[in-house]
Amino acid sequence: MKRVTIYDVAKEANVSLATVSRVINGVEIVRSDTRDRVQQAIEKLGYKPNAIAQGLALKKTTIIGLVIPEASFTYTGQIINGLLDVAKIYKYNIMLHTVTEGISEINDVVENIIKSRVDGVIIYSDKLQDAELSTLTKYDIPIVIIGNKAAQEKISSVYVNIEQAIYEIVDVYLQKNIDDIVIIEDRKNRNSIKKMVSGASNAFKKHNKEFNGLIEIPAEYRSSYDFLSSYLKKHKHSLVLTNRDSQAMACINAAKEIGIDIPNEMEIICLIDTKYNSMIRPQLSSFFIPSYDLGAVAMRIITKMLNNSNDEKPVELSYVFTPRQTTK
């Protein structure tokens, strides 16, 4: 099919481009019979406005860049769903970028975002640090960060206070005089772990104790399972805190294997809630982190920024601890 342009429609309907433009943009001042003529021409020719040309003329693309970590989508997926649902309402399109390791790759992504002239960018990734964010703001690209409170001016954010969550739960255990608490870290979510540790440390401090229960495990499920299988034989802990469900499951399975009774001999709490938490046995106690809302709110914030351009305050969403079968 021959690419049909606004010009073809104008000719077909015997009007000027301007009038066609008015019709497709819903500008009111067009007489209804010419509007109809134009509409018919559009139908007949199957004309679809070229968003790229519109983008050039208007200096805005109605595209929002989204940056997420590669790998598991079990958690990120919900964020994306929230994001997209809101994006649809406001007619924004989403351009998807993933980042893994490698500083050069990160620079590529940033470069790419700038070139593509997105109207704004939503970032859910620890990988983009202040430097990258600064170059983005230098190019006047509105930014919303998911999962962290933004550290810079002009950057907005929506997040859950992980530190607080861990603080509270650890405090509960310390009050019951249970202090053999560890946090498992697989080095894949450094930033989250840092906050978890910080929360735990604060709780310990409150009780005049010192927290040093950070244990490193391998990044892959299989090897972390193997690691824990031998580790747990020698080390008993009262409470294990994990970031991801996969880590908790490695822990559960290893404990079962050894014969550790969950939750009576050892309790496990996972920070992030996925649909699998209540499917596995024992069902995994976890925090409910409103991931869908994180995405939805992020998108809402960005649309606001694009309309008012005055910066939005960081938004803190609340978590809920959901006890299941891995806690007493």
Next chain:
Amino acid sequence: MKRVTIYDVAKEANVSLATVSRVINGVEIVRSDTRDRVQQAIEKLGYKPNAIAQGLALKKTTIIGLVIPEASFTYTGQIINGLLDVAKIYKYNIMLHTVTEGISEINDVVENIIKSRVDGVIIYSDKLQDAELSTLTKYDIPIVIIGNKAAQEKISSVYVNIEQAIYEIVDVYLQKNIDDIVIIEDRKNRNSIKKMVSGASNAFKKHNKEFNGLIEIPAEYRSSYDFLSSYLKKHKHSLVLTNRDSQAMACINAAKEIGIDIPNEMEIICLIDTKYNSMIRPQLSSFFIPSYDLGAVAMRIITKMLNNSNDEKPVELSYVFTPRQTTK
């Protein structure tokens, strides 16, 4: 920061736009000292070519549309990872669209894709039917379908032969004279289920039997668990085939609850493999479907189509049955 254009760079470097354009596009015929001058100007001004303007001028956007179902990304996630890894190599950007129910919403997505002038579109969704695909091809948008063999000319595809997979496994059981086999369906993946049923039916036919073991369950995990808990009390089956891991888990948990011994009294096989299959207990026997590769290959095919424009043959990827603890 003031938007800097190719014109600013030209002025800064004392050359014409054309020369700057040549430099940023790596056209060889520029003298090296002018090239250097231009490069310096670009650095100094922090110039980044406007992909939108390039898109207009070149009539191509280097954007690929991606259509996926909303909801769970546990499986789709791997497809996206494969897709993005290859997209990065070829410098394509991905614009993400999700579809759920609702014919109007689907039309919106199609409309949106056409307007955004993507160079091609990769579709992983049963929701887009022949009608929608036809309008896409009418607008000369190259299409690659993931998960189904394309039914139309000019449309390419990459898929796994689910029908065959189920045929083979069911045949194995029938040869052992086990024919109390059911397939669980939750109405969320109609197309897949249809193929599974077809595969099972063929196997039964081969043994001069008739397959009618399709059982409908609720779509949500919780209600399907409840349903199965009461269903399995009255109905014993030798083999349960499911599409998604969540369905299999509902089945496993319900069976456990009732006291059905898996795999001795009842076996369970899940079609789609996720990382959770080997984390849960009992570990779930399943087919390994190369989802990452489905994405990667789809992207490769699209790039080929964009370069040669001769249509690509459908690509069939292979599956591997991976027995774990839910089968004998």
Next chain:
DNA sequence: TTGAAAGCGCTAACAC
């Protein structure tokens, strides 16, 4: 090797 100028498809003053 470089520059001038037309054109990609659209929007938005401004004029009629």
Next chain:
DNA sequence: GTGTTAGCGCTTTCAA
């Protein structure tokens, strides 16, 4: 209420 025209930022042909 409708048309004319000058951009939006870039590529590319054709001259020089």
